[in-house]
Amino acid sequence: MTAPxxxxxxxxxxxxxxxxxxxxxxxxxxxxxxxxxxxxxxxxGDPPRIAVSPGRVLLPYGDTTRTAAFFDIANTGDADDRLLRVTSAETGGDLELSRHVMTGKAAASRQTVTSVAVRAGGALSMSPQDVAVTLRPKAGWREGELIAFTLHFEHSGAVRTLALVVRPGSRSRAVTGVGE
Incomplete structure (x- = not known):
């Protein structure tokens, strides 16, 4: 027999x-x-780098059940980010992002939005004419009070800041030395 x-x-x-x-x-x-x-x-590129300036929240007046808060957000990074939601233990809850939309010659409405883009190298300046945080205020808020908020971003995570309670239409003074 031979070997294979x-x-x-x-x-x-x-x-x-x-x-x-x-x-x-x-x-x-x-x-x-x-x-x-x-x-x-x-x-x-760099990831998004989000900075939130201390904001302002409008003092409710009359029998209104909702008010608005406004923040200035800067993204100095090279990537876009999105503001997904805003939270605060110092409000009556029910916070939502909304956009002011003109519906006619002298009519406007508020539309809830699920998120707001903060472009790379850009800024988002919330205002009553554009994007805002609508919320139910707690009873007893006074002008000059500071209310803590947390803004939650898709990539940058949670950023805490404060908002100064101001009367609607008033020039708010700057809040200095607060926020992260």
Whole structure:
């Protein structure tokens, strides 16, 4: 009885094997080189960098059950972010993001929005004519009080700040030394 002949690679088999391995290796090397060049050149970008200035919240008047808060938000990073929601333990709850929308010549309405974009290198300045945080105030708020809020962003997480209670139409004084 003779032993079976062991498998021996032929020149053609070796050439085919090397050729089939060469294409993925070349593609991976090219991709890695391109990404390395991109990052080294500083083109990979920075994540969003969100800063929220202390805001203002309007003092409710009359028998109104809702009021609004406004904040200035800056994104100094290289990537967009989104404001998803706003929370506060010092309000009557039911906080929502809303947008002022003109519906006719002298008519307007408030529409709830699920999020608000804060573009890379840009800013969002909330106002009664655009985006605001609508909320139910707690009874007994007084002008000059500070109310704590937390703004929740898609990528930057939670950012805490304060808002000064002001009378509607008044020039609010700046809140300094507060917020994060």
């Amino acid at each position: 002949n062991p498998w021996r690679p032929t020149r053609r088999r070796l050439t085919d094997t090397l050729n089939s391995a060469l294409a993925p290796i070349a593609a991976c090397s090219l991709a890695l080189g391109g990404l390395t060049t991109w990052v080294t050149a500083g083109k990979a």
